[in-house]
Amino acid sequence: MNTSYGDTPHAPAGSGRLKDQPVGERPRERLIECGAQALSPAELVAILVRTGLRGTNALDIGKQLVCKFGSLGAMARASVDDLQCIRGIGRDKAVTLVAAFTLGSKIAEELQRESPVLDNPEAIAGLLREQNRLKQVETFQILMLNTRRRLIRVEQVSQGLLDTILVHPREVFQSAISARAAAIVLVHNHPSGEGYVEGVKRALDESMPLKKGSSGVIQIHHSTSRRLFDE
Numbered sequence: 001m002n003t004s005y006g007d008t009p010h011a012p013a014g015s016g017r018l019k020d021q022p023v024g025e026r027p028r029e030r031l032i033e034c035g036a037q038a039l040s041p042a043e044l045v046a047i048l049v050r051t052g053l054r055g056t057n058a059l060d061i062g063k064q065l066v067c068k069f070g071s072l073g074a075m076a077r078a079s080v081d082d083l084q085c086i087r088g089i090g091r092d093k094a095v096t097l098v099a100a101f102t103l104g105s106k107i108a109e110e111l112q113r114e115s116p117v118l119d120n121p122e123a124i125a126g127l128l129r130e131q132n133r134l135k136q137v138e139t140f141q142i143l144m145l146n147t148r149r150r151l152i153r154v155e156q157v158s159q160g161l162l163d164t165i166l167v168h169p170r171e172v173f174q175s176a177i178s179a180r181a182a183a184i185v186l187v188h189n190h191p192s193g194e195g196y197v198e199g200v201k202r203a204l205d206e207s208m209p210l211k212k213g214s215s216g217v218i219q220i221h222h223s224t225s226r227r228l229f230d231e
Contacts, residue, residue, distance in 0.1 A: 018046075018057045027059060042066045045075075048096050053088045061088045065097075073133040076101035105134050119149045124185055128154070132189040138165040140188050142172055144181035152179050 023029050027043035036044070045062035052058045064086050069075040075083075075097070083094035108130035118124055124143065132139075138160040144152040157171040165188070176184045 016052075016055060016057050016060065018052075018059060027062075041072050045097070048100055049089070049093050056088060061086060065089070076104070076134050077136050101134070104130055116151060117149050118143060118145060118151055118185060124187065127151070128187060132187075135189055136191055137161055138188065138190060140165055140167045140186070142175055143185040143187060144176055144179040145183045145185065147182040149183065152181055155179075 018026050024033075027039060027046045030043065031039055031047065039047075042059060042062035042065070045065055046058040049058045049061050052061055065075060065083070066072075068086060069078060078098075080091065080094040080098055083089050083097055084091065089097075108128070116123065116127060118127065127143075128141070139156050140158040140160075141154055141156050143154050146152055155175050157175060158165055158167045160166065172184070172186070
């Protein structure tokens with residue numbers, strides 16, 4: 001039998017129901033009182049999960065999910081089946097969690113269309129962090145900018161495996177020239193999280209010697225560090 005934020009008269013005393021907790025410790029009430037940013041990941045998940053099991057409330061399940069996956073990024077990449085490994089998470093709750101994480105990703109995509117100024121690595125990270133956090137394989141993206149360093153569009157030019165990707169200069173410059181870009185930013189994620197920054201940078205420098213005038217497009221920055229997307 002499920003227990004929830006509402007009345008559950010048949011639940012035994014001491015079952016750990018959230019309704020029996022002090023108001024200041026209930027996730028929903030804390031969100032209303034303090035704002036969503038004040039809540040822990042487990043509390044936010046508990047609000048989405050809504051109900052628990054006898055003796056295990058929604059917050060307990062939220063904590064188990066965070067512990068199981070280790071980070072919100074890993075949880076966001078989990079499938080409906082993966083999420084159901086936690087007792088108390090059935091198909092409907094797993095679907096709710098996947099939908100919530102996907103909404104966050106789509107919000108990030110909307111922000112891309114607002115043409116922000118991208119003239120430093122931090123701005124690039126802020127734009128792409130959520131979208132790249134969900135990727136389970138290596139991808140290589142090109143951000144195409146106009147003369148004012150505002151975004152024209154983001155395009156994925158290559159997709160690899162967990163720790164391998166091949167990129168050809170032809171695809172990079174075809175996209176940039178087609179978009180009439182004045183500058184480009186090359187972005188590469190790394191799902192495995194291993195140290196690889198210098199190796200990838202060296203590979204990019206060797207395989208794509210970007211010279212001003214050879215294509216009319218200037219590369220202003222390329223980011224290869226996973227930390228930009230996992231902060």
